[in-house]
Amino acid sequence: MKAAVVNEFNQKLEIKEVPIPELEYGEILVKIKACGVCHTDLHAAHGDWPVKPKLPLIPGHEGVGIIEKVAEGVTSLKVGDRVGIPWLYSACGDCEYCLTGRETLCLDQLNAGYSVDGGYAEYCKAPAKYVVKVPEGLDFAEVSPIFCAGVTTYKALKVSEAKPGDWVAVYGIGGLGHVALQYAKAMGFNVIAVDIQDDKLDLATELGADYTVNGLKTDPVQAIKDKVGGVQASISVAVTKKAFEQAYSSVKRGGTLVVVGLPNDELPIPIFDTVLNGVTVKGSIVGTRKDLQEAVQFAAEGKVRTNIETRKLDEINDVFSMMENGEINGRIVLTLE
Numbered sequence: 001m002k003a004a005v006v007n008e009f010n011q012k013l014e015i016k017e018v019p020i021p022e023l024e025y026g027e028i029l030v031k032i033k034a035c036g037v038c039h040t041d042l043h044a045a046h047g048d049w050p051v052k053p054k055l056p057l058i059p060g061h062e063g064v065g066i067i068e069k070v071a072e073g074v075t076s077l078k079v080g081d082r083v084g085i086p087w088l089y090s091a092c093g094d095c096e097y098c099l100t101g102r103e104t105l106c107l108d109q110l111n112a113g114y115s116v117d118g119g120y121a122e123y124c125k126a127p128a129k130y131v132v133k134v135p136e137g138l139d140f141a142e143v144s145p146i147f148c149a150g151v152t153t154y155k156a157l158k159v160s161e162a163k164p165g166d167w168v169a170v171y172g173i174g175g176l177g178h179v180a181l182q183y184a185k186a187m188g189f190n191v192i193a194v195d196i197q198d199d200k201l202d203l204a205t206e207l208g209a210d211y212t213v214n215g216l217k218t219d220p221v222q223a224i225k226d227k228v229g230g231v232q233a234s235i236s237v238a239v240t241k242k243a244f245e246q247a248y249s250s251v252k253r254g255g256t257l258v259v260v261g262l263p264n265d266e267l268p269i270p271i272f273d274t275v276l277n278g279v280t281v282k283g284s285i286v287g288t289r290k291d292l293q294e295a296v297q298f299a300a301e302g303k304v305r306t307n308i309e310t311r312k313l314d315e316i317n318d319v320f321s322m323m324e325n326g327e328i329n330g331r332i333v334l335t336l337e
């Protein structure tokens, strides 16, 4: 099969022929139709984070397609079913986190396109129990970003504990942010979108943001204070420390900053303000299978739509350059025949 492979960090991906994965007990083989390009894939290819991915690596954790084969032990799915393979590739199922509905915290989890090969390929295998179905009628390329960008931001909004009618700020209107603001609207929040590029803010307005701020032209913290006196929750999905600092300072008393973006950096927090203002700072990593089913349902009901551009697998190096230069408005999705 054809795949895009990271052989070494900070080098171009190689498009090459590799063997189709062999199935083991309980696994399915998916013929990939589409796979979104998440900024996490770029972090993986650069070896940005303290925990490194496997090498060589086939990235991709928004791979969706059609089941072509099922191994022994698969009872819940059959050949022809439409599924997606998310970041949470598998978890142990038995630890305290798995047993309490917090499987994204499982210490024995595997991650698609990071610790195991992912969706930048014609085929990807996965344990049947951890894939999630794609409802009929949803276009593969359009639904693909829901498998990471969608579920991650939907979950982040849930853990923010904001209530309908509250103001929420989304910092970074990229792949994650442009769906984050739609989930926020669908959940009944008022949304402020912050980015440093006007075209991304135009998209935010088109997708329903109530107010937008260009962080390069205006201080977003002041603008948010002036507009609503501070937000109940701030979700930072940008990849710069500055955005996290501003997101923190945009929260009003009793509010929450949800940390989602993953620049390899520190977020120094003022102790005095955090205590006096009763501010909560929470990390949030993707979502469970149940969160993902719910996130997909929003898309199926037309409450959330992805703004995508499609490219072929062998254009991946250009797509990564575009991402580095901030030239993607929404998500680029790789499509496969």
Ligand SMILES: NC(=O)c1ccc[n+]([C@@H]2O[C@H](COP(=O)([O-])OP(=O)(O)OC[C@H]3O[C@@H](n4cnc5c(N)ncnc54)[C@H](O)[C@@H]3O)[C@@H](O)[C@H]2O)c1
Pocket: 037, 038, 039, 040, 041, 043, 148, 149, 152, 171, 172, 173, 174, 175, 176, 177, 194, 195, 196, 197, 200, 215, 237, 238, 239, 240, 242, 243, 259, 260, 261, 262, 263, 284, 285, 286, 287, 323, 326, 328, 330
């Ligand atoms: N926690 C999780 O579970 C999880 C899941 C997926 C992705 N991520 C991480 O989230 C981050 C974002 O991913 P993405 O695919 O949306 O990236 P992206 O490149 O598509 O979007 C980033 C956006 O941030 C904007 N931005 C840059 N500087 C800014 C600033 N100072 N203020 C406001 N906006 C600014 C950019 O213009 C861009 O629109 C990455 O670090 C990724 O690894 C985390």
Ligand SMILES: [Zn+2]
Pocket: 038, 039, 040, 041, 061, 087, 148, 149
């Ligand atoms: Zn992702």
Ligand SMILES: [Zn+2]
Pocket: 091, 092, 093, 094, 095, 096, 097, 098, 099, 103, 106, 107, 108
């Ligand atoms: Zn576990």
